[in-house]
Amino acid sequence: MSTLQEMAEAVINGNAGKVKEFAEKALTEGIAPQTIINEGLIAGMNVIGVRFKNNEVYVPEVLIAARAMHAGMDVVKPLLTDSEVRDKGTILIGTVKGDLHDIGKNLVRMMLEGAGYKVVDVGVDVSPEKFVEAVAEHKPQIVGLSALLTTTMTNMRTTIEALKSSHVRVMIGGAPVTQKFADEIGADAYAADAATAVEKANQLLAS
Numbered sequence: 736m737s738t739l740q741e742m743a744e745a746v747i748n749g750n751a752g753k754v755k756e757f758a759e760k761a762l763t764e765g766i767a768p769q770t771i772i773n774e775g776l777i778a779g780m781n782v783i784g785v786r787f788k789n790n791e792v793y794v795p796e797v798l799i800a801a802r803a804m805h806a807g808m809d810v811v812k813p814l815l816t817d818s819e820v821r822d823k824g825t826i827l828i829g830t831v832k833g834d835l836h837d838i839g840k841n842l843v844r845m846m847l848e849g850a851g852y853k854v855v856d857v858g859v860d861v862s863p864e865k866f867v868e869a870v871a872e873h874k875p876q877i878v879g880l881s882a883l884l885t886t887t888m889t890n891m892r893t894t895i896e897a898l899k900s901s902h903v904r905v906m907i908g909g910a911p912v913t914q915k916f917a918d919e920i921g922a923d924a925y926a927a928d929a930a931t932a933v934e935k936a937n938q939l940l941a942s
């Protein structure tokens with residue numbers, strides 16, 4: 736197995752210590768940081784993402800894998816040049832007003848960071864006004880909204896309305912959210928999981 740494959744395996748197994756070791760080893764082998772992220776760390780998280788979708792693993796395994804991925808990110812991130820990070824664009828992400836769930840949002844953030852985006856995380860229970868202020872400050876190309884409750888999903892609509900004049904693209908997600916709902920409230924994209932969120936962000940910026 737190559738170092739990157741071993742690293743992906745270690746992410747899947749949630750072994751943060753091994754992930755860190757393989758990340759350091761990959762660097763000494765001259766592998767580029769972005770390749771380590773894509774073909775080692777993200778590759779492992781993608782496997783976990785699919786297993787989670789298929790109910791083969793549960794939230795704790797996902798979090799342990801995400802923590803292991805972070806251990807690898809900590810090793811390679813300082814070596815990414817500013818241009819590599821900035822070139823892809825900035826995404827501002829938060830959980831909407833009234834909602835405190837952040838596990839899914841954090842996973843999406845990590846995947847986007849892994850894919851080379853600069854991500855500004857504004858946290859949980861974020862009001863439409865706060866989103867507007869944060870967008871004015873950080874000037875992202877995309878805003879990501881997360882909601883896990885049927886009662887707070889409606890705050891995605893009010894947030895999108897509040898953001899209309901800011902001309903940012905809005906991507907939404909969370910367990911109760913669907914493509915149909917995204918279309919209804921005028922969101923530019925919907926993703927069911929963190930890996931798809933990266934694909935959708937890439938598509939939004941390409942269009």
Ligand code: B12
Nearest residue numbers: 834835836837838839879880881884885908909910928929
């Ligand atoms: C963990 C959890 C909690 C934790 C949250 C801890 C935390 N820091 O997040 C705690 C205990 C605090 C909690 C509290 C509550 N919870 Co809760 N909680 C859950 C639980 C078990 C798991 C959610 C989770 O983390 N899933 C794992 C992540 C990885 O999945 P995910 O969030 O869906 O995210 C993925 C995608 O949706 C997507 N995604 C997510 N966000 C975004 C954003 C963007 C931009 C994109 C593109 C994609 C995307 O990508 C992610 C990665 O693949 C769910 C049950 C379930 N199976 O969903 C209930 C659940 C969501 N909770 C529920 C409820 C009712 C509550 C409470 C109201 C309970 C209470 N009576 O107090 C409170 C509400 C508190 C509040 N105001 O928010 C209900 C919601 C029912 C409904 N339909 O509205 C659920 C469904 C449980 C149930 N079956 O009743 N909860």
